[in-house]
Amino acid sequence: MRTPRTIWVSLFVLILSAAPACSQSETKPKGAAAPAPAELQGGEAKFTANCAACHGAGGVGTSQGPPLAHKIYEPNHHGDAAFQRAAANGVKAHHWEFGNMPKIDGVTPEDVDQIVQYVRWLQRQAGIF
16 A cells, blocks of 8 residues: 555656656757748748647647647548648547637638648658658
């Protein structure tokens, strides 16, 4: 049977071991300091205008939303159509505890296509695929 002290020590160790993993989502993905290629700059601008407030500059996440430059959002798990549905309909929280994502008014499917191309580039820069 564990004593209260060993429970607190175990909890403290657990928190300390999780800290590096938590801070990784706040760093820029590998290569994100490089400017986006010219053909992706429209998608980058649309991402900045419509997504970055929650998903962070460079898709690294914020306290308001998850990082899109993360393996959970790689194409085999969240295909491009998932981004279209998210923008058009919103998303019920299921991977993260940021709350539900609202639909994004004012973006067209073509805008989302450009945003997705930019996000996929960020993911490649981060070594996700």
